[in-house]
Amino acid sequence: MPSDPKYFGENLPYHKSFQKKGQLIVIEGTDGSGRSTQVGMLKNWLEVQGYAVVLTSWAHSTLMEKSIELAKHGNIMDRMTFTLLYATDFADRFENQIIPALKSGHIVIADRYIYTAIVRDAMRDANTGWIRDLFSYALVPDAVFYLNIGIETLIPRVIESGGMNYWEAGMDLHMGQDLFDSFVNYQSALIDQYGKLAKEFGFEVMDAGDKVEEIHGKIREKVKEMLKKPKKAQ
Amino acid sequence: MALFDKKHGYPGKLFIVEGVDGSGKSTQIALLKKWLEAEGYSVFFTEWNSSELVKETTKEGKKKNILTPTTFSLLHATDFTDRLNYQIIPPLKAGMIVLADRYAYTAFARDVVRGVSPTWVRNLYSFAPKPDISFYFDVPAKIACDRILSSRSQIKFHEAGMDLGFSLDTKESFKIFQTKILEEYTKMSDEFGLTTVDATLDIHDQQEIVRDAVKETLKGYSKKRTIHAKRPKVFWRKFTLS
Numbered sequence: 001m002p003s004d005p006k007y008f009g010e011n012l013p014y015h016k017s018f019q020k021k022g023q024l025i026v027i028e029g030t031d032g033s034g035r036s037t038q039v040g041m042l043k044n045w046l047e048v049q050g051y052a053v054v055l056t057s058w059a060h061s062t063l064m065e066k067s068i069e070l071a072k073h074g075n076i077m078d079r080m081t082f083t084l085l086y087a088t089d090f091a092d093r094f095e096n097q098i099i100p101a102l103k104s105g106h107i108v109i110a111d112r113y114i115y116t117a118i119v120r121d122a123m124r125d126a127n128t129g130w131i132r133d134l135f136s137y138a139l140v141p142d143a144v145f146y147l148n149i150g151i152e153t154l155i156p157r158v159i160e161s162g163g164m165n166y167w168e169a170g171m172d173l174h175m176g177q178d179l180f181d182s183f184v185n186y187q188s189a190l191i192d193q194y195g196k197l198a199k200e201f202g203f204e205v206m207d208a209g210d211k212v213e214e215i216h217g218k219i220r221e222k223v224k225e226m227l228k229k230p231k232k233a234q
Numbered sequence: 235m236a237l238f239d240k241k242h243g244y245p246g247k248l249f250i251v252e253g254v255d256g257s258g259k260s261t262q263i264a265l266l267k268k269w270l271e272a273e274g275y276s277v278f279f280t281e282w283n284s285s286e287l288v289k290e291t292t293k294e295g296k297k298k299n300i301l302t303p304t305t306f307s308l309l310h311a312t313d314f315t316d317r318l319n320y321q322i323i324p325p326l327k328a329g330m331i332v333l334a335d336r337y338a339y340t341a342f343a344r345d346v347v348r349g350v351s352p353t354w355v356r357n358l359y360s361f362a363p364k365p366d367i368s369f370y371f372d373v374p375a376k377i378a379c380d381r382i383l384s385s386r387s388q389i390k391f392h393e394a395g396m397d398l399g400f401s402l403d404t405k406e407s408f409k410i411f412q413t414k415i416l417e418e419y420t421k422m423s424d425e426f427g428l429t430t431v432d433a434t435l436d437i438h439d440q441q442e443i444v445r446d447a448v449k450e451t452l453k454g455y456s457k458k459r460t461i462h463a464k465r466p467k468v469f470w471r472k473f474t475l476s
Contacts, residue, residue, distance in 0.1 A: 130357060
């Protein structure tokens with residue numbers, strides 16, 4: 001059912017209003033929460049069900065991918081600059097992928113959304129007004145699945161999958177004596193922040209410690225319901 | 235919104251120049267730099283859109299014409315933040331004088347003409363320190379355009395605002411674009427208390443106005459001099475290994 005899109009703030013002034021035919025599903029969670037696995041499974045299942053899916057991933061716009069890689073490899077050391085690199089990446093994907101796909105009736109799965117930026121920037125500045133204004137033109141998703149992980153589960157997963165790095169450990173914020181301590185403190189703070197957003201924005205919270213299939217099953221049920229229910233005009 | 239509402243509090247000084255292309259602001263800031271250095275001040279110069287981090291991306295985005303008003307704006311903000319952290323804040327903290335050719339006001343003018351919301355772009359730059367003086371070189375659009383058109387054989391696509399579709403003719407588009415940018419600057423002049431300089435005056439006369447204003451601001455400022463600031467550069471080159 002086509003519907004009028006909802007924005008966090010206001011639509012970009014130069015964008016015409018449009019009828020939203022598709023759905024926007026967001027999967028959020030810290031690194032190591034199993035996000036990509038769930039994104040892949042959901043996409044596959046939706047396609048089997050006959051829905052056309054567009055996948056859009058954080059930091060993977062055609063425009064910004066190169067700059068972000070450059071930055072990650074030590075060319076910058078500043079969180080604010082990172083925030084803006086990611087914000088540019090998001091804007092590019094938002095205008096060139098997400099909006100066109102929703103207009104034409106695709107289901108968009110976003111691997112991370114503006115919440116990632118809000119959570120991370122909250123580590124720099126507890127007042128999230130600036131970052132929220134920055135993303136005020138973004139669409140409110142139809143559903144947000146948040147993979148909630150405990151720090152004890154997260155640590156071994158990250159170490160197994162290649163180890164902790166400077167940014168994931170929030171080393172720029174000096175939150176610990178060494179990489180490990182900093183990682184624990186930083187990721188715990190991120191998880192806390194995600195928890196707050198989950199309440200504020202009504203995320204569907206999934207326990208990332210559950211079996212992969214089990215989580216997928218739950219997401220599937222919710223999505224099924226969402227796709228069945230015709231959206232009433234408000 | 236708390237935008238540019240308080241002094242930066244660093245021991246250094248920040249002077250910036252603004253104006254449309256062809257207003258002569260780069261000439262003026264170069265002359266200001268010459269003078270400050272001759273007076274023995276330690277000066278750092280930084281320029282809009284020059285950080286290595288996003289240079290390639292901006293160039294490519296422009297070339298392929300895939301930038302939207304929002305990504306265009308955000309890319310420039312990224313460039314600005316990168317320079318702020320590497321080139322502007324450190325010298326200010328070290329008590330040096332920073333000269334910037336264009337500042338956030340350029341974004342407020344250009345990006346708004348491109349179509350982003352004025353409030354949104356002001357929020358975007360709200361972390362920027364307020365300059366001690368922001369010189370605005372005010373010039374009628376026609377004069378600015380004539381200066382640019384006579385000194386250059388070609389105007390770049392984005393410089394002419396061709397992405398906005400005002401006109402298919404580059405020169406015509408450039409004129410319309412510059413006129414709209416001028417309108418934004420005029421609005422900002424009061425909003426941010428820019429120090430307006432009549433850019434139709436003789437270059438030398440303008441420079442005197444600029445230097446007088448700077449002199450006034452530098453009263454009570456203690457000159458920071460780097461150790462080798464006054465030594466001739468040649469001194470170092472003499473000891474090359476053969």
